[in-house]
Amino acid sequence: xxxxxEWTRALRGDGDAQAAALHELRAILVRAxxxxxxxxxxxxxxxxxxxxxxxxxxxxxxxxxAILDRLADFRGDSRFTTWAYKFAINMALVASRRESWxxxxxxxxLEQAGPSTWRLDAHALAGDPxxxxxxxxxxxxxxxxxxxxxxxxxxxxxxxxxxxxxxxDELVRHWGSSRNAVYKLLHDARWKLxxxxxxxxxAPREILGMxxxxx
Amino acid sequence: xxxxxxxxxxxxxxxxxxxxxxCSECFDLLSPGVExxxxxxxxxxxxxxxxxxxxQCGVCREEFETLRDLLRSAPExxxxxx
Numbered sequence: 001x002x003x004x005x006e007w008t009r010a011l012r013g014d015g016d017a018q019a020a021a022l023h024e025l026r027a028i029l030v031r032a033x034x035x036x037x038x039x040x041x042x043x044x045x046x047x048x049x050x051x052x053x054x055x056x057x058x059x060x061x062x063x064x065x066a067i068l069d070r071l072a073d074f075r076g077d078s079r080f081t082t083w084a085y086k087f088a089i090n091m092a093l094v095a096s097r098r099e100s101w102x103x104x105x106x107x108x109x110l111e112q113a114g115p116s117t118w119r120l121d122a123h124a125l126a127g128d129p130x131x132x133x134x135x136x137x138x139x140x141x142x143x144x145x146x147x148x149x150x151x152x153x154x155x156x157x158x159x160x161x162x163x164x165x166x167x168x169d170e171l172v173r174h175w176g177s178s179r180n181a182v183y184k185l186l187h188d189a190r191w192k193l194x195x196x197x198x199x200x201x202x203a204p205r206e207i208l209g210m211x212x213x214x215x
Numbered sequence: 216x217x218x219x220x221x222x223x224x225x226x227x228x229x230x231x232x233x234x235x236x237x238c239s240e241c242f243d244l245l246s247p248g249v250e251x252x253x254x255x256x257x258x259x260x261x262x263x264x265x266x267x268x269x270x271q272c273g274v275c276r277e278e279f280e281t282l283r284d285l286l287r288s289a290p291e292x293x294x295x296x297x
Binding site for chain 1: 216217218220221222223224225226227228229231233235237238239242243245246247249250271272273274275277278281282284285286288
């Protein structure tokens with residue numbers, strides 16, 4: 001069992017000690033990538049026809065490159081192996097999501113975002129007339145903000161993630177963007193909705209309760 | 216509209232904060248965060264901020280949960296920090 005210092009020293013070194021550490025690390029990364037792929041397969045079913053072992057090997061290799069590139073970022077605030085695992089897991093899950101969504105046209109999905117996307121069904125407005133009127137009023141604010149205050153891309157991202165369950169990574173890939181940028185796009189949309197609702201006298205928690213959410 | 220979609224949107228909006236961790240910041244905190252979580256240190260301020268991001272970000276959440284499950288599944292090993 002290597003200590004964190006032993007790991008980083010060996011990986012920064014050369015010769016047989018470095019080769020042994022690389023060999024050991026690669027085996028650890030293959031194991032983590034395989035675990036991530038199998039865990040996801042167990043949850044979402046078969047995402048395609050890929051070979052788990054081969055994909056795990058590829059992800060481990062890419063993770064190894066990323067780890068060596070970012071070795072200076074390791075601050076020692078966790079075990080080195082835990083820090084290393086996350087690279088393999090990230091790469092395996094990104095690849096697995098790609099497999100799951102590669103037959104879906106995001107262009108078509110994103111084009112479907114229109115004024116009726118967020119319209120409530122009649123059953124959401126059923127029940128006590130006073131409560132129903134309050135729900136309708138609150139939801140009207142939400143629809144107005146989405147339609148008039150969000151950018152086209154924010155509307156698309158919100159629909160894709162909230163309604164269609166598209167993984168953020170797939171929007172990132174489709175738009176040639178980054179996780180940070182797409183997350184910020186969604187954050188700014190959520191924040192605008194929250195502040196506009198509050199300005200119109202609706203506490204979002206209260207609205208959640210109105211629609212039956214546990215809060 | 217599916218009631219689950221309404222619930223998800225309202226929950227996400229109600230829990231939105233002016234300042235949230237980015238996905239890169241979340242990735243940086245992932246390994247100490249999972250170790251804290253497994254140690255039961257759920258009130259650590261860093262973990263609270265991390266969990267908030269995880270509630271809003273499905274891909275980061277899946278990475279956190281996978282790392283946590285991997286560590287849980289691993290045989291008991293001594294702490295290899297210096």
